[in-house]
Every structure is written in C-alpha cells, then in structure tokens.
Amino acid sequence: MIVEMQTGVDVQQVDGVVQRAKSLGFQVQLNLGTNKVVVAILGSNTGQVPTDTFAVLPGVESVTRIMKPYKLASREFKGEDSVVNVGSVQIGGERVVVMAGPCAVETEEQITEVAKAIKELGAAVLRGGAYKPRTSPFSFQGLEEVGLELLAKARKAFGIPVITEVVDPHDVELVTKSADILQVGARNMQNFALLTEVGKSKRPVLLKRGFSSTITEWLTAADYLLAEGNSQVILCERGIRTFEDSVRFSLDISSIPVVKRFSHLPLIVDPSHAAGHYSLVPAIARAAVAAGADGILIEVHPNPKEALVDGLQSLTISDFSRLMAELKAIAKSMGRYI
C-alpha cells in the first residue's frame, strides 16, 4: 500500500502512518521525493486492509493499493487453473461446457422437451429457474418447490446435471436436493448472507457478476465462497450496465482475458441476459468462446412466444442447433471441443 503524504507534511504525521503500519505487522519504507513524502507499506496481507486505515490519518493525501483485496480467488494464491467437477462434466478443462435451458421452469412438458433437445445437441448441463428474482412484484416469481421437483425429474430422466438459482440463504439446503450447481444471481453477488450459506454447502456454485461490479469486487465476492471452504466456484460474466441502450446489458468481453490473468477460477459467459434479444445472442456466444471462455450459459425455450419470463432473449431449439454448429467450429479452431 502506498501512502502519499500532503505537501508540507510534518515529521509527526509521517510517524503516525509508520506507527499504524507497524502495529498491523507490516514493513515500512520511506520515499523522500523533492515535493512529496511517500510511505510504502509492505507485506503479503496489505490487500485485505481497508485503505481508510491510513487515509484517515492526519497529513495523508491519498492511499493507493498495490495488492488486490481478494486473495483466495487470485492466481498468486493458486497458479494453475481450477477445474470444477459436476458428475462427469469438467468445467475449466479442455471442453467448452454449454449449459442450456429455459429462463424459468414452467411445466413438465416444457422442461422435458428442452432437456431432451439440448442434450442431443451437445449441451452438458440443464439450466432452469425455480425461484425468479423479478424487478416488479406484479411479475411471475417462479414455480418455486414445484419447479425444483420438475428439474429433479428431468435430471433423472436424461442423466444431465442441473443448475438453478437460489435467492434466500434459508433455501440453500432445499435447493441442493434438486440441483448439481447452485447459481447466485447478479443481483445477489454482494448478498453476503447468501454467499456464506452457499459457501458452507460445499456444492459447485456459479457466481454471476453483478451488473455494476468491477472484476475486483467480483473476485472478492468469490472469496466469500472460498473462505467457507467451498473450492467449487465457477464465475459467470453476464453483462454490465453502461450508457448504451440498444442492449439490456453490455457484455464485458474483456473480462475474459482479465479474469484469466488474475484468477485461477473457471469462467463462463451468459450471452442471453446481456443481449436481451435473441437476434444478438449467437454473435456474443461465438465471441465468448473465441475469447477463451470455459463455457456458455444460454436460454433455450421450445416456444419463446409463450414463455412466461424473458422469451425475447431465448433461442428456439432450431436456433440453438444452428448456434451449436457454429460454436463447435470455433472451439475446434481454438484447440478445444464442445
């Protein structure tokens, strides 16, 4: 951590910074410029100390972090790529893993039809929402427990692992009975009560990036899960909020090489929630695979016109079939497969 002192600072004020750093067990080095005193505070845990600890002291102009605030999710903590195992499916390995299905589980017929189709087309995981966090209280909120049962049935019938969202810390135990991967949604990325419970469950978990969270905040949220001893963490980029209004969210394609540089965790991409419109989904999905994502989480519905939630961003089964052919070609050109 680098502490810049104000111009004309006095010796006592510099000493105040030095003493606080030493009291926290850090080493200190003074840099005396012609205009500025700069105090370097050194130690492997400086990233976990709030900058305010020093910024509040008299005579301090600014405090700059050198170490990242996250630790367990960082590549410095673990050099090699992590792979999450869900049954026989490996996420973060050579295979590009496609997770597909409807936004919300609606009926047994719907989820059965989708599960069958996406499995045949090469998807590795079935997605479907039972608890839906909706912006308006007047919208459909999901089938809840009935939805979980339908997912469990489809899992059994087609031998395909299931991912579904959990929204209340007190539902974690229930959801783990029907789901192989717990999804923490974008709006809950910093719901720390939920993260702690999901961490304790030790289940594979997919942590969506909050739509206004920096990558640093996202990896720090992953630390909440990892700190509970749950190493089965998958990250999911799903678009960030920007000024551009032609899409729901702007998919942050750069997050893929950035996360790969700074973290060992596998990363998949949700093109559906970013685009908000089915016609834009295939281009974004292809881009994600080309940029190095470990998988895709995508909405597929047998009849988007009748979908209760997010029909506009869902692919039909025939659209999905076409996209899978494109993705397989790109994965192959990258030395991977689907």
Add this chain to the structure above:
Amino acid sequence: MIVEMQTGVDVQQVDGVVQRAKSLGFQVQLNLGTNKVVVAILGSNTGQVPTDTFAVLPGVESVTRIMKPYKLASREFKGEDSVVNVGSVQIGGERVVVMAGPCAVETEEQITEVAKAIKELGAAVLRGGAYKPRTSPFSFQGLEEVGLELLAKARKAFGIPVITEVVDPHDVELVTKSADILQVGARNMQNFALLTEVGKSKRPVLLKRGFSSTITEWLTAADYLLAEGNSQVILCERGIRTFEDSVRFSLDISSIPVVKRFSHLPLIVDPSHAAGHYSLVPAIARAAVAAGADGILIEVHPNPKEALVDGLQSLTISDFSRLMAELKAIAKSMGRYI
C-alpha cells in the same frame, strides 16, 4: 404500450399483436403510417406487463412502454406527498430531518457520545450499523445482536429514534425490537426476499437506491414494500456508479426533482457514502437540501481516525456542528427548518 411492427409486416402478424393485447383485457388502436404500422395498446395496467409479452411476437420491431412499471409508488396513484411518522418525527413534511451517527456501532462509549452530541446539534434520528455488508470476507462485519442492544440503550437514554440496516430476511423480527426505521441497503435494493419480509413488518423503512439502479427500478422496488401493505417507505439517494473516480459514487442530484415529480414518497440523501471522503460531504449535503431533499443521512464519529468502518467519510462532531449551521441557513432560505 407502443408496438412498432417491422416494415413489410403482414396482416396476420398485426392481428397476432392485437389478439394478445385483447386477451390481456387491453384496448387496441392501429396507426397506419406510410412506412410503419404502429399498434397502441391502451389500459391503466399496461405498465405492469413485460414488454417481452409483445416483443416476442412475429413481425414486431420494437416495444416502447408509455406507462411506468411501478404503480403504488407513483404520483398518479397518490397525488399528495406521503409523510412517514417515526414517533414525533415527521419525514416528508416541512422539517428537513437529519439522521446522524457512526457507520458501525463499535462500543457503548462511542454510540453514547455520538447520540448525545447529534441530538444536541439538532439531528432527529440516530443511525448506526449492527450488521455490516462488507465487500471482503476479511473485514469487520459488525457487532450484530450486541450492536442492536447498544442502539436500543442509546434510544432509551436520549429519547431519539433509531435507524439500522437489516441484511437477512430472517433477522427482520429481531431488528424491529431495537430499531424504529429499518434500512435496506443499496446492495439489497433488489433482494426481493428481504423486501417482502420488511414489507410485511409494517415498520418505517428506508430504501436506499442501488448504486446502479435507475430511478424507475428504485420506485419499482418500493412497490415490493408497498404491495405488502407497508406505506411507511422513505427513499434514500446515496450515489450511483459512474466512470468518475475522484469519488466513491457520484451523487445523483437530479434524482431529487425527478423523484418528487414521479413519486409521492419522501426522499432523503446520504452524502457520506457517495463522497467517500469527509472533505466532500458538506458541499453535497448542502446541495441536497437546496435541491429539495426531505432529509440527510450522515456519518458522524467521535474519532474517525479510530473508526472500524468508513472512517474516511465520517465527520467529526465539530465538523458536523459546522455543517448543521450551514444546513439550517439553507433550509431557512427554502422556507423549511431543521
């Protein structure tokens, strides 16, 4: 709702839109331009219907909402300003209500010293956090139940109402025992499980704006509280995330006249979390009162240098005293008082 059909649309596709609108009980009017068919869908509840309902239909180019998606929080639903009563304190009336105190309750001495000082200086409500949602799992998370007890003590000793944050739906009942106003934090603005429980409690609630939420989403989140029959809702603007990096969050000063135009709910402003630095807080607080906010939620700490959380944005008691004099002068020039 306005449905723009694609150029060259056929009669059947237009009819599909008309039929869906009628099946939902809406009136329909066709607008036949030279290049475009535009279908107007009319009815007082069109705001609560997702635009996807029509956007997924064949031949549709775009769907534009005319009615807002929120209802109970809107000025069309209730024309006159709402006033929330907390004991003898009225929020949303002629008085500009100042809520002050430390970010986190730390010790009995700390909370007692602050409570005494801010009451004498004219604050109407004591703030203090017992449950702290922290970005990093390695940071201080609050005194929790012990913190609640210290707040209850201070409330009794100084006869001042208390506001504190609740983060888990299952803590609502417990927190209502010590707090007069429940605070829903910015990161939980769309934690719908929490909103529903807080709504059911019927307690006055302060709903902070998510730092990346539009005003429309914020008022729609307020509908979750109001839909449970809780009419005691106070809004709180606390800054939004932008590209500007000289502050933690950019306080959205325009939100004050915008909310006043579209909603009947009282609105207060938190300058501390927006600024992130004590030197910027007074200017933002003055601006909020001048723009017409109904109050201020502000961090005051007897010794910010030793604060466990957010010391850098806390005013000292003497800073706060100076600011109160400034705010009283501005309130007076506006025909209000503190």
Add this chain to the structure above:
Amino acid sequence: MIVEMQTGVDVQQVDGVVQRAKSLGFQVQLNLGTNKVVVAILGSNTGQVPTDTFAVLPGVESVTRIMKPYKLASREFKGEDSVVNVGSVQIGGERVVVMAGPCAVETEEQITEVAKAIKELGAAVLRGGAYKPRTSPFSFQGLEEVGLELLAKARKAFGIPVITEVVDPHDVELVTKSADILQVGARNMQNFALLTEVGKSKRPVLLKRGFSSTITEWLTAADYLLAEGNSQVILCERGIRTFEDSVRFSLDISSIPVVKRFSHLPLIVDPSHAAGHYSLVPAIARAAVAAGADGILIEVHPNPKEALVDGLQSLTISDFSRLMAELKAIAKSMGRYI
C-alpha cells in the same frame, strides 16, 4: 413519434400537438385510452425531427421516438451491405481486413520495418499516426507533415494502402495526399466541422465510435459524412467508457450484431485502444472476428519498449504473427478468410 399527453389534458392541448404535426407535413392518429391520450405522429421523416418540437407544447407528458434519428446509414435506407474499396482491398466483403501498424509514425526505420512485416503476415492496410490527439499538452504530438511523408514512402515501397488520422478540418486536403483512408478519431466523432470536411473529400473514411457515444449517435455522425455525398464510410468500434477499471475502455462486443442489424456500413474493431494492454489484445481481436466484424485495426510496433506513444498496447511483430494464425483459423471457421 409517440406523444403521451398528461392525465387530465384538455382538448385544446391535444389540438396543439395535432396542429404542429400537421404543419410539419405529418399524419396524426389519436389513441384515447382510459387514462391517457396518446398521439401517434406518422411519416417517414419523423426521425429527423427533434422530440423537443412536441415535448415543449402544453399538456405533453413525454415524447418517444419510433423512427431512428439517422437515415442514410440505416438498413432501411439501403438494404444490402456496403463495401468500401481501397485500391484492391474490399472492406465489408468476405475477407476480414487487418489494418496494422504503430500508434505513431516515429522514424523511417520503424515504419519500414513494420510495413514489411505486417504485409508479409497478411495485413491489408498499414496504419500509423502523424497527428496525435494527446490528453496532455506536455506529451509527444506526432511528426505531423514529416510523418505523412514517411507513410507515403512506405505505401509506395510496399504497395500497401495507408490509413492515418486527421484532426483539423483544414488539414484534410493535405492528409489525402498521403493516405488512402482518413481516420476520424473517437474524440472527434462529434466534431462536426471536421466531419463535414472529410465528407466533402469523398475519400474512404474510418469513423471511430466516441467512447461515450451510443450506437444511435454514432450512426447519426456517419450521416454527416454520407450527407456530403461520401459513401465510403467504415465504422470502427474501439471500446466505451464504463466503470470497469481493469481495462482502458470496455470493448462493446454487442455493437457488432447491433450495427449489422441497423446499418449497411462495414464495421471493424480496434482491440488495442480498448484493452490498453498487449496481453488482452489477442482475446478481444479473436472475439471481434467471431462476432462478425469485417476487420481489425491493431497496433504493432517493432519495439514497444521504446515506442513514443501507447507502447503498452502494441503487439510485437512475433505476437502479431501468432495472433494472425489464430484469426485466420477463426475466420475460416466462419466461412471467411484474411
């Protein structure tokens, strides 16, 4: 254009809107809902009328545009894809066009070495800046006329077309002597004096997206060029400003399918200025090709450590060689070539 009247509007106010629309030559249709009067204003040029024309009238609540404000750049104006011809190079056709070279022209040795290398590796156009718009007045501003001469020499020596930026309307004529494609930089996307001059030159022009411009504003800026009779317009996405701070700019990958949907103009992508760091450039470049971009504008420097400008985002020649192999594989998997 859709004009929503206020609740309780009177007949005269509605009539005011109708009369103004008719005076501009538009058709009008009234939609009388239970709560709202909505006036639809119809005609093929409504997109070019400012919404304020109606929004200022008494009794108007809101005005929503249905038609886009741009016209000549739109797919409705021209259905088939435009192809820009630069010598024998076609931009917007089957070939994915790579434009490569240093950020700034520095010396004859430098530009010669790069031109030779990138041509051999398959690039179709040489890039190099002679006029550099720099954030600080104390930074290197480019070689100016000397730089143009060095570009012209390299063009002749290697038979490769050249693209370079023009920053002052009064330099357009001079720059056209050395450059085959004029580049309008992101900071000048709404420098209308410059756009008008470049439009008049009739030279192929690459219009970079302003880093805070919506796609609609970008296509409207393209209309400035097209309205002067210059149909040789190439768009270039180069990243937008967001809150994310791990990159200089967030490349807006969704802009590719969005532009392809709404415009007939060719679109290329600059991964270098978006990323700001060479290690992130290849992933973004691959993503752009996979998403359907018609080309890549990329910085290559023989010795980035000694570059006078933007060395950190420049690829070395051997990095570029590796990337070209990757891009060729992806282009092939898409049915295109480089």
Add this chain to the structure above:
Amino acid sequence: MIVEMQTGVDVQQVDGVVQRAKSLGFQVQLNLGTNKVVVAILGSNTGQVPTDTFAVLPGVESVTRIMKPYKLASREFKGEDSVVNVGSVQIGGERVVVMAGPCAVETEEQITEVAKAIKELGAAVLRGGAYKPRTSPFSFQGLEEVGLELLAKARKAFGIPVITEVVDPHDVELVTKSADILQVGARNMQNFALLTEVGKSKRPVLLKRGFSSTITEWLTAADYLLAEGNSQVILCERGIRTFEDSVRFSLDISSIPVVKRFSHLPLIVDPSHAAGHYSLVPAIARAAVAAGADGILIEVHPNPKEALVDGLQSLTISDFSRLMAELKAIAKSMGRYI
C-alpha cells in the same frame, strides 16, 4: 510514480526500471517487500510522464501515478483562487455570476428581449449560440456570422458581456470580435487543435467538461489553454453520461468540491443541458450554488415553445425570475450575492 514488479522478478528487470527513471532525471527508491519489489520514482514532473514509459518494461506488473497529470490548473501550482475578469464582472469572487440567454440566437427581437429581461433580473453575462454543434446533420446549425452580429448588437445596447461557443479553430479570431468569453463545448473538450487556438487568443474562455471526461482529464485539457499563456480559464460542469435515463445527463454535483480541492480555477454549472427538461432546472441550479459553484450558465427563452433548439430545457422569463429569487436567498445564506 509507483512501479510494482511481478512476483519473481529478476535483478536485471528491476535495474531496467531504475535506469529508465534515472535517464529521465528522476530519483528512485526501492521497496523490497516479502512478496513484491516496488520501485518508487520521485520528482516533481512525474505526473507529466505517461505510465506506459515504465509499464512496457519487462518484469513490470503495474504502474500507479501519484502526481496528477495536470500541472498549471492544479492547486499545487497556484494556491489561491483564480479570478477571471470580464469587463467589470469578476468570475470566481464573492459574487455568484449568472450567465443567461437562449441556446441559439434566432432573431434580433428574441435576443433583445432576453438580454433586457435577464439583465434586469440580475444576470451578469448574456449567453447565446451562433455556431451550434448538432448531433444530426439535418438539424438547425445556428445563424453563424449573423448570430455573432446580433450578439454584438445586444452587448452594445445593454452593456452586458457576451459568451458564445466557437467550434472551428479557424473561427476563433472572428468570434473574439463579438464575444467577451469564448465557450468550448463539451464535445470539443479534447479537440486539441481548437484548445490551442483558443489558448493563443488570450480571451477569457469557458471550458465545458466533456460528458464522459473525468475531472482529471478536464483539468488536463485546461492545461492546454493555460500552457498557451491564457490564464483566463473558467470551468463549467454540465452533466456526465450515466446509465440513468430520466435526465439527459447526470449533473455531477460532487465535481464542485472536488475541483475546488484540486484546482484554483473558477467553476460554474450549466443545469440546463444536464437536466434536459425545464421542470428539473431550478432544483439543480439551487444545488449548484449551495455546493459552492461560482456561477450558473442557464438557458432562458422568451417563448420556449417556438425555440429552434433545446426549447424543452429553457426557462421562460417568468420561470427565470422566480429562480433568481431562490438563488439570491441561497447565495445570501452562503455569505455570497448575485
């Protein structure tokens, strides 16, 4: 400047950084942490050196600036507040200076009526656009030279100084004949060719903040003007682009205390372009004065319903009269006057 070396860096790489710093005339201090080598580069001009100078070197992980990139605009360069004199009007002194008038000069009657009214109501400067940078080529572009003449007439008739925008570097000389203050618009904040010419003119200049520029970039753009020897620089905050869509731009109220902290230049606020709607302008104007702005630049039109440009954000003369009374009360409560 702080250079963080990669973990496991070798001595030669550290030496490379040290040598480059020394070759630029800087002092260097090494900080050897347990995990990291951090090189501090010290000297009063480090702010003007691009971070890339070091970031490109082998073994470097990150480079962090301590000194600001701007110099002449900084409070470190000049401690006391600058005051700009325009005739007898002082900008940056005790008086809060109101600059008012129409967005565009339209007719002699219009500009005469406004000039008379705003002067009587206490405005100190007349604003009016002769050259209008418009988003669409199909919109009214201003009266140009005729507009300048009308402004010059009004100036003479009412003895009030005039501010108007200049958009082309080659018009600067012409515009200085009619205008007391040259305005550089938001879209031209980084039009360096224009800044250089305006700087050379030595005329008082109002530099609007680019709507996506950080405060640091804005002050660095001011350095372009100051570096040409023009010390008569006034800053103008006019709103930034964010995700919020209820206003045209979000006025950055925090910019006022931030600029006052880091710069000596006077700062005024344009509430009209930020709000985009007349009903929101008064609240923002009051907030700006309360936050400490040195003035207001505001649009007033005798008949906004007929305005050719931006009528929706213009106040009528009677609205303006009411607002002036409010602003005077707030200025007085702050110890200032209008």
